[in-house]
Amino acid sequence: MYYISLATPRASGGLNSVLDRSWLVLDCKEDCTGPGPGLSPVLHKLVLVLDRSESWSQQIDIIDRLLPLCGITERALKKVKKSPPSFSHAEYPDLAGKYGLPIIFRAKDLANYSAPEFYVYIQDHFRGEATKVRFLDAFIVPLLAIARGRIIDTPEETLPATQDTSGGAVEHEILALNDGLFFVIEVKLHHTDLDKKAAQLFLEMLSAAKLNEARGVPAIRVYGLITDLNEFNFYSYDPVKQLFFHDTGIHTSGSREHFLIQMVEVSNKIFSILLVGYIGVLEALIARESTTMEDRKTYEAVLVIAHSAETSFSKQGECRTIEALERHSMQAYETLQKRSGAH
Structure with missing residues:
Protein backbone atom coordinates (compact mmCIF):
# COMPACT_ATOMS: atom_id res chain seq x y z
CA MET A 1 0.00 0.00 0.00
CA LYS A 82 20.55 8.51 -3.01
CA SER A 83 19.18 8.04 0.51
CA PRO A 84 17.39 4.70 0.76
CA PRO A 85 15.95 3.63 4.11
CA SER A 86 18.70 3.18 6.65
CA PHE A 87 19.25 0.17 8.86
CA SER A 88 17.94 2.09 11.87
CA HIS A 89 14.95 -0.25 12.14
CA ALA A 90 17.22 -3.28 12.46
CA GLU A 91 16.41 -5.45 15.47
CA TYR A 92 19.28 -7.44 16.93
CA PRO A 93 17.22 -10.50 18.04
CA ASP A 94 16.06 -11.05 14.45
CA LEU A 95 19.63 -10.87 13.20
CA ALA A 96 20.92 -13.06 16.03
CA GLY A 97 18.53 -15.89 15.25
CA LYS A 98 19.46 -15.89 11.60
CA TYR A 99 23.25 -15.60 11.91
CA GLY A 100 23.97 -17.60 15.05
CA LEU A 101 24.77 -14.61 17.28
CA PRO A 102 24.21 -14.56 21.06
CA ILE A 103 20.56 -13.80 21.77
CA ILE A 104 21.53 -10.93 24.10
CA PHE A 105 24.18 -8.71 22.54
CA ARG A 106 27.45 -8.47 24.44
CA ALA A 107 30.62 -7.89 22.47
CA LYS A 108 32.61 -10.25 24.71
CA ASP A 109 30.27 -13.13 23.83
CA LEU A 110 31.16 -12.97 20.14
CA ALA A 111 33.96 -15.06 18.70
CA ASN A 112 37.27 -13.17 18.79
CA TYR A 113 39.41 -12.23 15.83
CA SER A 114 42.22 -9.70 16.21
CA ALA A 115 43.77 -8.15 13.15
CA PRO A 116 47.60 -8.04 13.28
CA GLU A 117 48.80 -4.91 15.05
CA PHE A 118 51.05 -2.34 13.42
CA TYR A 119 52.67 0.76 14.84
CA VAL A 120 52.29 4.14 13.18
CA TYR A 121 54.07 7.32 14.17
CA ILE A 122 51.27 9.84 14.72
CA GLN A 123 52.52 13.12 13.31
CA ASP A 124 51.41 16.49 14.67
CA HIS A 125 48.67 16.96 12.08
CA PHE A 126 47.00 13.81 13.40
CA ARG A 127 46.59 15.72 16.65
CA GLY A 128 45.13 18.87 15.11
CA GLU A 129 41.84 20.43 16.05
CA ALA A 130 39.34 17.58 16.03
CA THR A 131 35.72 18.57 16.56
CA LYS A 132 32.68 16.47 17.27
CA VAL A 133 31.52 17.06 13.68
CA ARG A 134 32.96 14.27 11.53
CA PHE A 135 35.51 13.91 14.31
CA LEU A 136 37.23 10.79 12.98
CA ASP A 137 38.11 12.60 9.74
CA ALA A 138 41.01 14.15 11.63
CA PHE A 139 42.47 10.68 12.11
CA ILE A 140 41.20 8.67 9.13
CA VAL A 141 42.14 11.15 6.38
CA PRO A 142 45.90 11.15 7.14
CA LEU A 143 45.87 7.34 7.37
CA LEU A 144 44.21 7.05 3.98
CA ALA A 145 46.66 9.53 2.47
CA ILE A 146 49.44 7.00 3.02
CA ALA A 147 47.92 4.73 0.37
CA ARG A 148 47.74 7.51 -2.25
CA GLY A 149 44.27 6.76 -3.53
CA ARG A 150 44.33 2.97 -3.38
CA ILE A 151 42.26 3.11 -0.19
CA ILE A 152 39.52 5.75 -0.20
CA ASP A 153 36.78 6.99 2.10
CA THR A 154 33.30 7.61 0.70
CA PRO A 155 31.43 9.22 3.63
CA GLU A 156 27.76 8.33 3.96
CA GLU A 157 27.92 6.02 0.97
CA THR A 158 24.80 4.12 -0.04
CA LEU A 159 25.15 0.35 0.13
CA PRO A 160 23.33 -2.33 -1.89
CA ALA A 161 20.38 -4.22 -0.49
CA THR A 162 20.45 -7.64 1.09
CA GLN A 163 17.44 -9.82 1.82
CA ASP A 164 17.43 -8.37 5.34
CA THR A 165 17.51 -4.70 4.40
CA SER A 166 16.93 -2.32 1.55
CA GLY A 167 20.27 -0.54 1.89
CA GLY A 168 21.47 2.40 3.94
CA ALA A 169 24.21 4.89 4.79
CA VAL A 170 27.12 5.01 7.24
CA GLU A 171 29.39 7.79 8.46
CA HIS A 172 32.40 6.26 6.71
CA GLU A 173 32.65 3.57 4.05
CA ILE A 174 36.28 2.82 3.27
CA LEU A 175 37.10 0.98 0.05
CA ALA A 176 40.34 -0.71 -0.98
CA LEU A 177 40.62 -0.83 -4.78
CA ASN A 178 36.81 -0.39 -4.89
CA ASP A 179 36.07 -3.33 -2.57
CA GLY A 180 34.17 -2.77 0.68
CA LEU A 181 36.55 -2.98 3.62
CA PHE A 182 35.76 -0.88 6.70
CA PHE A 183 32.65 0.87 8.02
CA VAL A 184 32.21 3.33 10.86
CA ILE A 185 29.03 4.06 12.80
CA GLU A 186 29.07 6.92 15.31
CA VAL A 187 26.52 6.89 18.13
CA LYS A 188 25.54 9.44 20.75
CA LEU A 189 27.39 9.61 24.04
CA HIS A 190 25.98 7.35 26.76
CA HIS A 191 23.97 5.40 24.20
CA THR A 192 21.66 2.72 25.56
CA ASP A 193 20.74 0.87 22.37
CA LEU A 194 24.05 -0.76 21.52
CA ASP A 195 22.28 -3.92 20.35
CA LYS A 196 20.41 -1.94 17.68
CA LYS A 197 23.60 -0.18 16.60
CA ALA A 198 25.36 -3.54 16.40
CA ALA A 199 22.53 -4.87 14.23
CA GLN A 200 22.84 -1.79 12.01
CA LEU A 201 26.60 -2.23 11.62
CA PHE A 202 26.34 -5.98 11.00
CA LEU A 203 23.79 -5.40 8.25
CA GLU A 204 26.11 -2.81 6.68
CA MET A 205 28.90 -5.39 6.75
CA LEU A 206 26.67 -8.08 5.23
CA SER A 207 25.72 -5.66 2.48
CA ALA A 208 29.39 -4.92 1.79
CA ALA A 209 30.14 -8.64 1.66
CA LYS A 210 27.39 -9.02 -0.94
CA LEU A 211 28.94 -6.21 -2.98
CA ASN A 212 32.37 -7.85 -2.79
CA GLU A 213 30.87 -11.18 -3.85
CA ALA A 214 29.27 -9.52 -6.87
CA ARG A 215 32.71 -8.19 -7.84
CA GLY A 216 34.20 -11.67 -7.74
CA VAL A 217 36.03 -11.35 -4.41
CA PRO A 218 33.67 -13.12 -1.97
CA ALA A 219 36.26 -14.06 0.67
CA ILE A 220 37.29 -10.55 1.77
CA ARG A 221 36.85 -10.00 5.51
CA VAL A 222 34.82 -6.87 6.24
CA TYR A 223 35.57 -4.69 9.27
CA GLY A 224 33.46 -2.28 11.28
CA LEU A 225 33.65 0.16 14.18
CA ILE A 226 30.99 1.44 16.57
CA THR A 227 32.03 4.47 18.59
CA ASP A 228 30.57 7.22 20.74
CA LEU A 229 34.05 8.85 20.68
CA ASN A 230 34.72 7.51 24.17
CA GLU A 231 34.40 3.80 23.48
CA PHE A 232 35.74 2.30 20.24
CA ASN A 233 34.59 -1.27 19.53
CA PHE A 234 35.95 -3.04 16.46
CA TYR A 235 34.21 -5.93 14.71
CA SER A 236 34.65 -8.02 11.57
CA TYR A 237 32.65 -10.38 9.38
CA ASP A 238 34.16 -13.46 7.73
CA PRO A 239 32.03 -14.20 4.64
CA VAL A 240 33.61 -17.65 4.23
CA LYS A 241 32.66 -18.81 7.74
CA GLN A 242 29.63 -16.48 7.75
CA LEU A 243 30.48 -15.41 11.28
CA PHE A 244 30.76 -12.07 13.08
CA PHE A 245 33.73 -11.41 15.36
CA HIS A 246 34.63 -8.88 18.03
CA ASP A 247 38.19 -7.62 17.76
CA THR A 248 38.89 -5.23 20.60
CA GLY A 249 37.45 -2.37 22.61
CA ILE A 250 39.42 0.80 23.35
CA HIS A 251 38.31 3.30 26.01
CA THR A 252 39.39 6.95 25.95
CA SER A 253 38.95 9.47 28.75
CA GLY A 254 40.60 12.29 30.66
CA SER A 255 41.91 15.66 29.51
CA ARG A 256 42.05 16.65 25.86
CA GLU A 257 45.78 15.98 25.70
CA HIS A 258 45.40 12.59 27.38
CA PHE A 259 42.49 11.77 25.07
CA LEU A 260 44.54 12.54 21.96
CA ILE A 261 47.37 10.36 23.23
CA GLN A 262 44.86 7.52 23.64
CA MET A 263 43.66 8.18 20.10
CA VAL A 264 47.11 7.06 18.95
CA GLU A 265 46.04 3.52 19.89
CA VAL A 266 42.76 3.96 18.01
CA SER A 267 44.61 5.29 14.96
CA ASN A 268 47.03 2.38 15.09
CA LYS A 269 44.10 -0.02 15.17
CA ILE A 270 42.35 1.63 12.23
CA PHE A 271 45.58 1.72 10.24
CA SER A 272 46.27 -1.95 11.02
CA ILE A 273 42.81 -2.92 9.74
CA LEU A 274 43.28 -0.85 6.58
CA LEU A 275 46.69 -2.37 5.83
CA VAL A 276 45.61 -5.96 6.52
CA GLY A 277 42.42 -5.43 4.55
CA TYR A 278 44.30 -3.84 1.65
CA ILE A 279 46.62 -6.84 1.45
CA GLY A 280 43.61 -9.17 1.61
CA VAL A 281 41.96 -7.32 -1.28
CA LEU A 282 45.14 -7.55 -3.38
CA GLU A 283 45.38 -11.30 -2.74
CA ALA A 284 41.71 -11.76 -3.66
CA LEU A 285 42.07 -9.79 -6.89
CA ILE A 286 45.12 -11.83 -7.87
CA ALA A 287 43.18 -15.07 -7.28
CA ARG A 288 40.05 -13.86 -9.09
CA GLU A 289 39.55 -15.67 -12.41
CA SER A 290 38.26 -12.59 -14.21
CA THR A 291 41.38 -10.53 -13.42
CA THR A 292 43.34 -9.87 -16.60
CA MET A 293 46.96 -10.96 -16.88
CA GLU A 294 48.10 -7.34 -17.02
CA ASP A 295 46.14 -6.39 -13.90
CA ARG A 296 47.31 -9.53 -12.10
CA LYS A 297 50.96 -8.57 -12.70
CA THR A 298 50.25 -5.10 -11.34
CA TYR A 299 48.51 -6.46 -8.23
CA GLU A 300 51.35 -8.92 -7.63
CA ALA A 301 53.92 -6.12 -7.81
CA VAL A 302 51.89 -3.96 -5.43
CA LEU A 303 51.41 -6.91 -3.07
CA VAL A 304 55.19 -7.30 -2.78
CA ILE A 305 55.39 -3.62 -1.81
CA ALA A 306 52.52 -3.95 0.66
CA HIS A 307 54.11 -6.98 2.35
CA SER A 308 57.41 -5.09 2.61
CA ALA A 309 55.63 -2.17 4.27
CA GLU A 310 53.76 -4.62 6.52
CA THR A 311 57.08 -5.99 7.75
CA SER A 312 58.43 -2.50 8.37
CA PHE A 313 55.37 -1.31 10.28
CA SER A 314 55.32 -4.45 12.45
CA LYS A 315 58.93 -3.86 13.50
CA GLN A 316 58.17 -0.35 14.72
CA GLY A 317 57.10 -1.82 18.04
CA GLU A 318 60.79 -2.52 18.63
CA CYS A 319 61.72 1.19 18.45
CA ARG A 320 62.82 2.59 21.80
CA THR A 321 62.65 6.34 21.07
CA ILE A 322 60.23 8.71 19.32
CA GLU A 323 63.01 9.68 16.91
CA ALA A 324 63.62 6.05 15.95
CA LEU A 325 59.88 5.45 15.55
CA GLU A 326 59.51 8.53 13.33
CA ARG A 327 62.48 7.52 11.18
CA HIS A 328 61.22 3.95 10.82
CA SER A 329 57.70 5.20 10.05
CA MET A 330 58.89 7.44 7.25
CA GLN A 331 60.75 4.54 5.65
CA ALA A 332 57.63 2.35 5.88
CA TYR A 333 55.46 5.16 4.48
CA GLU A 334 57.76 5.60 1.51
CA THR A 335 57.65 1.87 0.83
CA LEU A 336 53.85 1.76 0.93
CA GLN A 337 53.53 4.80 -1.33
CA LYS A 338 55.46 3.25 -4.21
CA ARG A 339 53.25 3.11 -7.26
CA SER A 340 54.35 0.22 -9.46
CA GLY A 341 51.69 1.29 -11.93
CA ALA A 342 48.79 0.71 -9.53
CA HIS A 343 45.83 3.07 -9.42
Whole structure:
Protein backbone atom coordinates (compact mmCIF):
# COMPACT_ATOMS: atom_id res chain seq x y z
CA MET A 1 0.00 0.00 0.00
CA TYR A 2 1.24 3.50 -0.81
CA TYR A 3 -0.44 6.72 0.20
CA ILE A 4 0.48 10.35 0.62
CA SER A 5 -0.27 12.10 3.88
CA LEU A 6 -0.43 15.90 3.72
CA ALA A 7 -0.11 18.06 6.81
CA THR A 8 0.87 21.54 8.01
CA PRO A 9 3.52 20.78 10.67
CA ARG A 10 5.65 23.41 12.37
CA ALA A 11 8.88 21.89 11.04
CA SER A 12 11.02 24.03 8.77
CA GLY A 13 14.35 23.77 6.98
CA GLY A 14 15.56 22.06 3.83
CA LEU A 15 14.97 18.62 2.47
CA ASN A 16 14.41 16.25 5.33
CA SER A 17 15.21 13.15 3.30
CA VAL A 18 14.91 10.94 6.33
CA LEU A 19 13.65 7.55 5.33
CA ASP A 20 12.90 6.52 8.88
CA ARG A 21 11.54 3.06 8.64
CA SER A 22 8.94 3.48 5.89
CA TRP A 23 8.36 7.22 6.21
CA LEU A 24 9.68 9.66 3.62
CA VAL A 25 9.32 13.28 4.76
CA LEU A 26 9.83 16.24 2.41
CA ASP A 27 9.74 19.93 3.26
CA CYS A 28 7.42 21.31 0.59
CA LYS A 29 8.44 24.94 1.16
CA GLU A 30 11.94 24.29 -0.20
CA ASP A 31 11.59 21.15 -2.27
CA CYS A 32 8.41 21.82 -4.23
CA THR A 33 8.22 24.02 -7.32
CA GLY A 34 4.59 24.62 -6.48
CA PRO A 35 1.51 22.70 -5.46
CA GLY A 36 0.74 19.82 -7.73
CA PRO A 37 -2.74 18.49 -8.44
CA GLY A 38 -4.69 18.39 -5.19
CA LEU A 39 -1.84 19.87 -3.13
CA SER A 40 -2.84 23.00 -1.26
CA PRO A 41 -0.30 25.85 -1.36
CA VAL A 42 -0.60 26.26 2.42
CA LEU A 43 0.67 22.75 3.12
CA HIS A 44 4.26 22.67 4.29
CA LYS A 45 5.13 19.02 4.55
CA LEU A 46 4.50 15.89 2.52
CA VAL A 47 4.80 12.43 3.99
CA LEU A 48 5.03 9.42 1.71
CA VAL A 49 4.46 6.07 3.40
CA LEU A 50 6.11 3.16 1.62
CA ASP A 51 5.45 -0.54 1.97
CA ARG A 52 8.59 -1.93 3.65
CA SER A 53 8.00 -5.32 2.06
CA GLU A 54 8.90 -3.82 -1.32
CA SER A 55 12.48 -3.50 -2.52
CA TRP A 56 14.14 -0.09 -2.73
CA SER A 57 14.08 -0.27 -6.55
CA GLN A 58 10.31 -0.80 -6.42
CA GLN A 59 9.97 2.09 -3.99
CA ILE A 60 12.04 4.29 -6.31
CA ASP A 61 9.55 3.54 -9.08
CA ILE A 62 6.69 4.64 -6.84
CA ILE A 63 8.59 7.80 -5.86
CA ASP A 64 9.26 8.60 -9.53
CA ARG A 65 5.56 8.37 -10.34
CA LEU A 66 4.01 10.01 -7.28
CA LEU A 67 6.26 12.84 -6.14
CA PRO A 68 6.35 14.83 -9.41
CA LEU A 69 2.55 15.04 -9.15
CA CYS A 70 3.10 16.94 -5.92
CA GLY A 71 5.50 19.44 -7.47
CA ILE A 72 8.67 17.97 -5.93
CA THR A 73 11.78 19.34 -7.66
CA GLU A 74 14.18 17.17 -9.65
CA ARG A 75 16.97 18.11 -7.23
CA ALA A 76 14.96 16.80 -4.30
CA LEU A 77 14.09 13.61 -6.17
CA LYS A 78 17.74 12.91 -6.92
CA LYS A 79 18.67 13.42 -3.28
CA VAL A 80 15.92 11.08 -2.11
CA LYS A 81 17.06 8.34 -4.49
CA LYS A 82 20.55 8.51 -3.01
CA SER A 83 19.18 8.04 0.51
CA PRO A 84 17.39 4.70 0.76
CA PRO A 85 15.95 3.63 4.11
CA SER A 86 18.70 3.18 6.65
CA PHE A 87 19.25 0.17 8.86
CA SER A 88 17.94 2.09 11.87
CA HIS A 89 14.95 -0.25 12.14
CA ALA A 90 17.22 -3.28 12.46
CA GLU A 91 16.41 -5.45 15.47
CA TYR A 92 19.28 -7.44 16.93
CA PRO A 93 17.22 -10.50 18.04
CA ASP A 94 16.06 -11.05 14.45
CA LEU A 95 19.63 -10.87 13.20
CA ALA A 96 20.92 -13.06 16.03
CA GLY A 97 18.53 -15.89 15.25
CA LYS A 98 19.46 -15.89 11.60
CA TYR A 99 23.25 -15.60 11.91
CA GLY A 100 23.97 -17.60 15.05
CA LEU A 101 24.77 -14.61 17.28
CA PRO A 102 24.21 -14.56 21.06
CA ILE A 103 20.56 -13.80 21.77
CA ILE A 104 21.53 -10.93 24.10
CA PHE A 105 24.18 -8.71 22.54
CA ARG A 106 27.45 -8.47 24.44
CA ALA A 107 30.62 -7.89 22.47
CA LYS A 108 32.61 -10.25 24.71
CA ASP A 109 30.27 -13.13 23.83
CA LEU A 110 31.16 -12.97 20.14
CA ALA A 111 33.96 -15.06 18.70
CA ASN A 112 37.27 -13.17 18.79
CA TYR A 113 39.41 -12.23 15.83
CA SER A 114 42.22 -9.70 16.21
CA ALA A 115 43.77 -8.15 13.15
CA PRO A 116 47.60 -8.04 13.28
CA GLU A 117 48.80 -4.91 15.05
CA PHE A 118 51.05 -2.34 13.42
CA TYR A 119 52.67 0.76 14.84
CA VAL A 120 52.29 4.14 13.18
CA TYR A 121 54.07 7.32 14.17
CA ILE A 122 51.27 9.84 14.72
CA GLN A 123 52.52 13.12 13.31
CA ASP A 124 51.41 16.49 14.67
CA HIS A 125 48.67 16.96 12.08
CA PHE A 126 47.00 13.81 13.40
CA ARG A 127 46.59 15.72 16.65
CA GLY A 128 45.13 18.87 15.11
CA GLU A 129 41.84 20.43 16.05
CA ALA A 130 39.34 17.58 16.03
CA THR A 131 35.72 18.57 16.56
CA LYS A 132 32.68 16.47 17.27
CA VAL A 133 31.52 17.06 13.68
CA ARG A 134 32.96 14.27 11.53
CA PHE A 135 35.51 13.91 14.31
CA LEU A 136 37.23 10.79 12.98
CA ASP A 137 38.11 12.60 9.74
CA ALA A 138 41.01 14.15 11.63
CA PHE A 139 42.47 10.68 12.11
CA ILE A 140 41.20 8.67 9.13
CA VAL A 141 42.14 11.15 6.38
CA PRO A 142 45.90 11.15 7.14
CA LEU A 143 45.87 7.34 7.37
CA LEU A 144 44.21 7.05 3.98
CA ALA A 145 46.66 9.53 2.47
CA ILE A 146 49.44 7.00 3.02
CA ALA A 147 47.92 4.73 0.37
CA ARG A 148 47.74 7.51 -2.25
CA GLY A 149 44.27 6.76 -3.53
CA ARG A 150 44.33 2.97 -3.38
CA ILE A 151 42.26 3.11 -0.19
CA ILE A 152 39.52 5.75 -0.20
CA ASP A 153 36.78 6.99 2.10
CA THR A 154 33.30 7.61 0.70
CA PRO A 155 31.43 9.22 3.63
CA GLU A 156 27.76 8.33 3.96
CA GLU A 157 27.92 6.02 0.97
CA THR A 158 24.80 4.12 -0.04
CA LEU A 159 25.15 0.35 0.13
CA PRO A 160 23.33 -2.33 -1.89
CA ALA A 161 20.38 -4.22 -0.49
CA THR A 162 20.45 -7.64 1.09
CA GLN A 163 17.44 -9.82 1.82
CA ASP A 164 17.43 -8.37 5.34
CA THR A 165 17.51 -4.70 4.40
CA SER A 166 16.93 -2.32 1.55
CA GLY A 167 20.27 -0.54 1.89
CA GLY A 168 21.47 2.40 3.94
CA ALA A 169 24.21 4.89 4.79
CA VAL A 170 27.12 5.01 7.24
CA GLU A 171 29.39 7.79 8.46
CA HIS A 172 32.40 6.26 6.71
CA GLU A 173 32.65 3.57 4.05
CA ILE A 174 36.28 2.82 3.27
CA LEU A 175 37.10 0.98 0.05
CA ALA A 176 40.34 -0.71 -0.98
CA LEU A 177 40.62 -0.83 -4.78
CA ASN A 178 36.81 -0.39 -4.89
CA ASP A 179 36.07 -3.33 -2.57
CA GLY A 180 34.17 -2.77 0.68
CA LEU A 181 36.55 -2.98 3.62
CA PHE A 182 35.76 -0.88 6.70
CA PHE A 183 32.65 0.87 8.02
CA VAL A 184 32.21 3.33 10.86
CA ILE A 185 29.03 4.06 12.80
CA GLU A 186 29.07 6.92 15.31
CA VAL A 187 26.52 6.89 18.13
CA LYS A 188 25.54 9.44 20.75
CA LEU A 189 27.39 9.61 24.04
CA HIS A 190 25.98 7.35 26.76
CA HIS A 191 23.97 5.40 24.20
CA THR A 192 21.66 2.72 25.56
CA ASP A 193 20.74 0.87 22.37
CA LEU A 194 24.05 -0.76 21.52
CA ASP A 195 22.28 -3.92 20.35
CA LYS A 196 20.41 -1.94 17.68
CA LYS A 197 23.60 -0.18 16.60
CA ALA A 198 25.36 -3.54 16.40
CA ALA A 199 22.53 -4.87 14.23
CA GLN A 200 22.84 -1.79 12.01
CA LEU A 201 26.60 -2.23 11.62
CA PHE A 202 26.34 -5.98 11.00
CA LEU A 203 23.79 -5.40 8.25
CA GLU A 204 26.11 -2.81 6.68
CA MET A 205 28.90 -5.39 6.75
CA LEU A 206 26.67 -8.08 5.23
CA SER A 207 25.72 -5.66 2.48
CA ALA A 208 29.39 -4.92 1.79
CA ALA A 209 30.14 -8.64 1.66
CA LYS A 210 27.39 -9.02 -0.94
CA LEU A 211 28.94 -6.21 -2.98
CA ASN A 212 32.37 -7.85 -2.79
CA GLU A 213 30.87 -11.18 -3.85
CA ALA A 214 29.27 -9.52 -6.87
CA ARG A 215 32.71 -8.19 -7.84
CA GLY A 216 34.20 -11.67 -7.74
CA VAL A 217 36.03 -11.35 -4.41
CA PRO A 218 33.67 -13.12 -1.97
CA ALA A 219 36.26 -14.06 0.67
CA ILE A 220 37.29 -10.55 1.77
CA ARG A 221 36.85 -10.00 5.51
CA VAL A 222 34.82 -6.87 6.24
CA TYR A 223 35.57 -4.69 9.27
CA GLY A 224 33.46 -2.28 11.28
CA LEU A 225 33.65 0.16 14.18
CA ILE A 226 30.99 1.44 16.57
CA THR A 227 32.03 4.47 18.59
CA ASP A 228 30.57 7.22 20.74
CA LEU A 229 34.05 8.85 20.68
CA ASN A 230 34.72 7.51 24.17
CA GLU A 231 34.40 3.80 23.48
CA PHE A 232 35.74 2.30 20.24
CA ASN A 233 34.59 -1.27 19.53
CA PHE A 234 35.95 -3.04 16.46
CA TYR A 235 34.21 -5.93 14.71
CA SER A 236 34.65 -8.02 11.57
CA TYR A 237 32.65 -10.38 9.38
CA ASP A 238 34.16 -13.46 7.73
CA PRO A 239 32.03 -14.20 4.64
CA VAL A 240 33.61 -17.65 4.23
CA LYS A 241 32.66 -18.81 7.74
CA GLN A 242 29.63 -16.48 7.75
CA LEU A 243 30.48 -15.41 11.28
CA PHE A 244 30.76 -12.07 13.08
CA PHE A 245 33.73 -11.41 15.36
CA HIS A 246 34.63 -8.88 18.03
CA ASP A 247 38.19 -7.62 17.76
CA THR A 248 38.89 -5.23 20.60
CA GLY A 249 37.45 -2.37 22.61
CA ILE A 250 39.42 0.80 23.35
CA HIS A 251 38.31 3.30 26.01
CA THR A 252 39.39 6.95 25.95
CA SER A 253 38.95 9.47 28.75
CA GLY A 254 40.60 12.29 30.66
CA SER A 255 41.91 15.66 29.51
CA ARG A 256 42.05 16.65 25.86
CA GLU A 257 45.78 15.98 25.70
CA HIS A 258 45.40 12.59 27.38
CA PHE A 259 42.49 11.77 25.07
CA LEU A 260 44.54 12.54 21.96
CA ILE A 261 47.37 10.36 23.23
CA GLN A 262 44.86 7.52 23.64
CA MET A 263 43.66 8.18 20.10
CA VAL A 264 47.11 7.06 18.95
CA GLU A 265 46.04 3.52 19.89
CA VAL A 266 42.76 3.96 18.01
CA SER A 267 44.61 5.29 14.96
CA ASN A 268 47.03 2.38 15.09
CA LYS A 269 44.10 -0.02 15.17
CA ILE A 270 42.35 1.63 12.23
CA PHE A 271 45.58 1.72 10.24
CA SER A 272 46.27 -1.95 11.02
CA ILE A 273 42.81 -2.92 9.74
CA LEU A 274 43.28 -0.85 6.58
CA LEU A 275 46.69 -2.37 5.83
CA VAL A 276 45.61 -5.96 6.52
CA GLY A 277 42.42 -5.43 4.55
CA TYR A 278 44.30 -3.84 1.65
CA ILE A 279 46.62 -6.84 1.45
CA GLY A 280 43.61 -9.17 1.61
CA VAL A 281 41.96 -7.32 -1.28
CA LEU A 282 45.14 -7.55 -3.38
CA GLU A 283 45.38 -11.30 -2.74
CA ALA A 284 41.71 -11.76 -3.66
CA LEU A 285 42.07 -9.79 -6.89
CA ILE A 286 45.12 -11.83 -7.87
CA ALA A 287 43.18 -15.07 -7.28
CA ARG A 288 40.05 -13.86 -9.09
CA GLU A 289 39.55 -15.67 -12.41
CA SER A 290 38.26 -12.59 -14.21
CA THR A 291 41.38 -10.53 -13.42
CA THR A 292 43.34 -9.87 -16.60
CA MET A 293 46.96 -10.96 -16.88
CA GLU A 294 48.10 -7.34 -17.02
CA ASP A 295 46.14 -6.39 -13.90
CA ARG A 296 47.31 -9.53 -12.10
CA LYS A 297 50.96 -8.57 -12.70
CA THR A 298 50.25 -5.10 -11.34
CA TYR A 299 48.51 -6.46 -8.23
CA GLU A 300 51.35 -8.92 -7.63
CA ALA A 301 53.92 -6.12 -7.81
CA VAL A 302 51.89 -3.96 -5.43
CA LEU A 303 51.41 -6.91 -3.07
CA VAL A 304 55.19 -7.30 -2.78
CA ILE A 305 55.39 -3.62 -1.81
CA ALA A 306 52.52 -3.95 0.66
CA HIS A 307 54.11 -6.98 2.35
CA SER A 308 57.41 -5.09 2.61
CA ALA A 309 55.63 -2.17 4.27
CA GLU A 310 53.76 -4.62 6.52
CA THR A 311 57.08 -5.99 7.75
CA SER A 312 58.43 -2.50 8.37
CA PHE A 313 55.37 -1.31 10.28
CA SER A 314 55.32 -4.45 12.45
CA LYS A 315 58.93 -3.86 13.50
CA GLN A 316 58.17 -0.35 14.72
CA GLY A 317 57.10 -1.82 18.04
CA GLU A 318 60.79 -2.52 18.63
CA CYS A 319 61.72 1.19 18.45
CA ARG A 320 62.82 2.59 21.80
CA THR A 321 62.65 6.34 21.07
CA ILE A 322 60.23 8.71 19.32
CA GLU A 323 63.01 9.68 16.91
CA ALA A 324 63.62 6.05 15.95
CA LEU A 325 59.88 5.45 15.55
CA GLU A 326 59.51 8.53 13.33
CA ARG A 327 62.48 7.52 11.18
CA HIS A 328 61.22 3.95 10.82
CA SER A 329 57.70 5.20 10.05
CA MET A 330 58.89 7.44 7.25
CA GLN A 331 60.75 4.54 5.65
CA ALA A 332 57.63 2.35 5.88
CA TYR A 333 55.46 5.16 4.48
CA GLU A 334 57.76 5.60 1.51
CA THR A 335 57.65 1.87 0.83
CA LEU A 336 53.85 1.76 0.93
CA GLN A 337 53.53 4.80 -1.33
CA LYS A 338 55.46 3.25 -4.21
CA ARG A 339 53.25 3.11 -7.26
CA SER A 340 54.35 0.22 -9.46
CA GLY A 341 51.69 1.29 -11.93
CA ALA A 342 48.79 0.71 -9.53
CA HIS A 343 45.83 3.07 -9.42
